[in-house]
Amino acid sequence: MLIRRPPDVPSSAVTPEPLYLRRREFVTAAGTALGALAVPGAARALVAAGQGREDRLTPFEDVTTYNNYYEFGTGKDDPARTAAAFVPRPWTVAVAGECARPARYELDDLLRGIAAEERVYRLRCVEAWSMVIPWNGVPLRAVIDRLQPNTHARFVELTTLHDPARMPGQRRDVLPWPYVEGLRLDEARHPLTIVATGLYGRTLPNQNGAPLRLVVPWKYGFKSVKAIVRIRFTRERPATTWNAVLPHEYGFYANVNPAVDHPRWSQARERRIGEFLRRPTLPFNGYGDQVASLYAGMDLRREY
Ligand SMILES: Nc1nc2c(c(=O)[nH]1)N[C@H]1C(S)=C(S)[C@@H](COP(=O)(O)O)O[C@H]1N2
Ligand SMILES: [Mo]
Numbered sequence: 176m177l178i179r180r181p182p183d184v185p186s187s188a189v190t191p192e193p194l195y196l197r198r199r200e201f202v203t204a205a206g207t208a209l210g211a212l213a214v215p216g217a218a219r220a221l222v223a224a225g226q227g228r229e230d231r232l233t234p235f236e237d238v239t240t241y242n243n244y245y246e247f248g249t250g251k252d253d254p255a256r257t258a259a260a261f262v263p264r265p266w267t268v269a270v271a272g273e274c275a276r277p278a279r280y281e282l283d284d285l286l287r288g289i290a291a292e293e294r295v296y297r298l299r300c301v302e303a304w305s306m307v308i309p310w311n312g313v314p315l316r317a318v319i320d321r322l323q324p325n326t327h328a329r330f331v332e333l334t335t336l337h338d339p340a341r342m343p344g345q346r347r348d349v350l351p352w353p354y355v356e357g358l359r360l361d362e363a364r365h366p367l368t369i370v371a372t373g374l375y376g377r378t379l380p381n382q383n384g385a386p387l388r389l390v391v392p393w394k395y396g397f398k399s400v401k402a403i404v405r406i407r408f409t410r411e412r413p414a415t416t417w418n419a420v421l422p423h424e425y426g427f428y429a430n431v432n433p434a435v436d437h438p439r440w441s442q443a444r445e446r447r448i449g450e451f452l453r454r455p456t457l458p459f460n461g462y463g464d465q466v467a468s469l470y471a472g473m474d475l476r477r478e479y
Contacts, residue, residue: 230297233306235375237448242382243300244401245349246335246342253344254382261341263386263402272332272408275323282386285321286372289313293376294369296392298399299431299460303453305445310390311373316364324360324408332357332413333389334405342402350416356389356400357413357427361469367392367462370403393459393466395429426479430470431460435479 244254247261266282291311299305319331337353339345345352362368369390372379379385384401391398397417407413417425424438433443433456444453459466470478 230295230307231449232295232309233448238306238308238374239380239382241306241448243302243396244344244382244384246344246352246354246402247382248344249349255380257343258381261381261385263381266386266404268387268403269405270322270407271405273325273328273410274408275325276321285318286313289317289321291372292369294367294390294392296367296390297460298390298392298396299445299456301395301397301425301429301437301442303437303440303442303445303456304448305456305460306448309375310369310371311376311379312369312371312390314366315368315370315389316366318370318406319360319364322406322408327410328408329360330357330409330412331360331363332405332407332409332415333400333403334407335400336402336404350420353404354400354416355413356398357409357415358391358398359412359469360408362391365466365469367465393431393462395425395431397425398429428470428475428478430466430475430479431456432458432475432479434458435476 240255241251242254243251244258247254247257268280268282268285269278270280270285271277291313293309293311295307295309297305297307324331333356335352335354336342337345339352358368371384371388371390372386374380374383379388384399384403387403388401389399389403412427415427418427418429431442436442442456445456446453457463
């Protein structure tokens with residue numbers, strides 16, 4: 176896992192990928208990156224701690240044209256086309272449940288004053304493909320602290336916009352809408368958990384969940400709910416979409432686990448987008464040193 180300082184340009188600035196990568200090379204070479212290792216002669220290669228093989232950034236083109244976002248179609252290349260006309264502004268986030276500050280917040284107000292960061296994370300889809308994405312965003316913990324969950328709050332539920340006029344995929348019953356996800360509050364407050372507002376130094380593309388999406392790098396990608404309009408603190412575990420639809424295939428926890436196969440395919444290996452050979456999948460997607468303690472005492476085969 177790599178955590179870097181906020182980029183030196185606002186995330187709204189458009190940076191072509193080659194320029195972006197040269198800036199990264201400079202930052203890394205200058206030694207200002209936190210935890211990033213400079214790779215002589217291969218500045219584009221990023222080496223993730225704890226993993227023997229190089230983790231190269233997945234090209235912007237792939238990150239933004241190979242998507243899962245059923246609100247905009249079920250094909251991988253549907254969202255890039257179908258979401259092009261989506262306008263993710265103005266955007267309001269309703270905060271509800273067990274907290275001291277329930278209200279409707281303009282997105283800018285919700286995030287105001289929270290320092291933006293860049294996080295390079297592996298994204299491992301439950302379908303056994305993966306990418307490496309440089310996100311821009313803020314720790315979810317900072318948002319949660321602002322909303323002040325009370326002592327009853329044990330979970331947080333995050334809900335996608337439900338607006339079939341703007342999200343054509345919602346005119347079909349492929350999933351019960353809206354898409355809902357949730358985390359235990361300690362997972363939500365873990366320093367690795369972010370809400371992203373950008374990637375590659377640019378404003379978050381619509382197909383990646385503009386204007387606000389969750390990123391939980393040690394869990395399967397379906398936990399990372401897009402286009403969030405509601406944050407609700409609950410006492411009980413929220414009913415989450417994929418878990419509700421197919422509970423034997425998609426657990427609430429959905430921690431990446433090569434030892435627990437999906438009923439219809441193995442989770443032992445994954446195809447990194449852009450690579451030919453499949454690579455081994457790592458427990459907790461390679462972030463176990465930082466997150467395994469969250470699950471001490473749990474049987475992760477049973478609570479998958
Ligand atoms: N609202 C919503 N969020 C969603 C999905 C979706 O269909 N709808 N797909 C999930 C899945 S399965 C994955 S793998 C990631 C994909 O994120 P990306 O397209 O930005 O790579 O988004 C997740 N978030
Ligand atoms: Mo996924």
